[in-house]
Amino acid sequence: MENILEVQSLGKRYVSSGTGVVEVFHDISFEVKPGEIVALTGPSGSGKSTLLNLIGTLDIPSSGNIIIEGEDTSELSSSELASFRNKKIGFIFQFHHLLPEFTAIENIGMPALIAGKKLESATKRAEELLAEVGLLERKSHRPAELSGGEAQRVAVARAFMMQPALVLADEPTGNLDNENSDKLFDLMLSLASKFNQTFIIATHNTDLAQKAxxxxxxxxxELHEY
Ligand SMILES: Nc1ncnc2c1ncn2[C@@H]1O[C@H](COP(=O)(O)OP(=O)(O)OP(=O)(O)O)[C@@H](O)[C@H]1O
Ligand SMILES: [Mg+2]
Structure with a gap:
């Protein structure tokens, strides 16, 4: 396949009666090929989260198109989008967004269960991923029974669960100390390259961005490649 992601003349303006109009960008285009690891840097407020949310189909562009694996996402209905997102996109956010009532292994397997996969196969893959992130012995812990760094590693494993077209990470290390932040970054990069997983990560940390x-x-x- 040529490109896994095509962003075409993308624009986003936020309009609300309270805050007026904020034009974040109006003409951004780029392409990403399968397996590429891309870092997205930029000052606070420049629109990194906005861009990731648009690519992740969590928000709707004001103009332009987002094509994922050849599919123009603007042509999907909202129910098609929900299933598309579950299968095609893995998210890692600054805060882990794990489900508090479920254990580590259940959280990781959840996207597969939502997609209608059998419990047994979902659990098997979730266990493999838990081992990849070094947390097999924390399998039955709920999020509140994990450290911040451990919870983020569970969130990373969950993002890789469906072998999605894209894994999107928005400042995933922002909440960790330097040492854990470096470790988590290296873990994400090694998983992405091991599974040949296309990966886009927004980060303030330009040292970490050098590794992409x-x-x-x-x-x-404006978006510039450097
Ligand atoms: N829902 C919204 N309504 C109105 N304006 C918004 C909304 N969300 C974001 N903005 C504005 O859009 C701009 C881009 O915000 P965004 O969160 O994408 O920046 P960012 O690069 O991710 O910043 P940070 O590094 O601080 O996370 C900011 O000026 C912000 O104030
Ligand atoms: Mg942001």
Missing amino acids: QRRFHLEKG
Whole structure:
């Protein structure tokens, strides 16, 4: 396949009666090939989260198109989008967003169960991923019974569960100390390359961004590759 992601002339303006109009960007285009690891840097407020939310189909562009594995996401209905998102996109956020009532292994397996996979196969893959992130012995812990760094590793494993077209990470190390932040970053990169998983990560940390294959910088509505 040529490109796994095509962002075409993408624009986003937020409009609300309280805050007026904020135009974050109006014409951003780029392509990502399967297996590429891309870092997205830019100052606070430049639109990194906005861009990831649009790519992840969590928000709707004001203009332009997002094509994922050849599928124009603007043509999907909201129920098609929910299932598309579950199968095709893995998310890692600054805070883990794990389900509090479920154990580590259940949280990781959840996307597969939602997609209608059998419990047994879901559990088997979830266990493999839990081992990959070094937490097999924390399998039955609920999120509140994990450290911040451990919970993030569970969230990483969950994002890889469906072998999605794209894994999107928004400042996933922002809540960790330097040492754990470096470790988590290296873990995500090694999993992405091991599973040949296309990966886009927004980060303030330009040292960490150096470790990616490609780097984009977003500032004042412009995106530059550097
Ligand atoms: N729902 C919203 N309504 C109005 N404006 C918004 C909304 N969400 C974000 N913005 C504005 O859009 C701009 C981009 O925000 P965004 O969160 O994408 O930046 P960011 O690069 O992720 O910043 P940070 O590094 O601080 O996370 C900011 O100026 C912000 O104030
Ligand atoms: Mg952000």
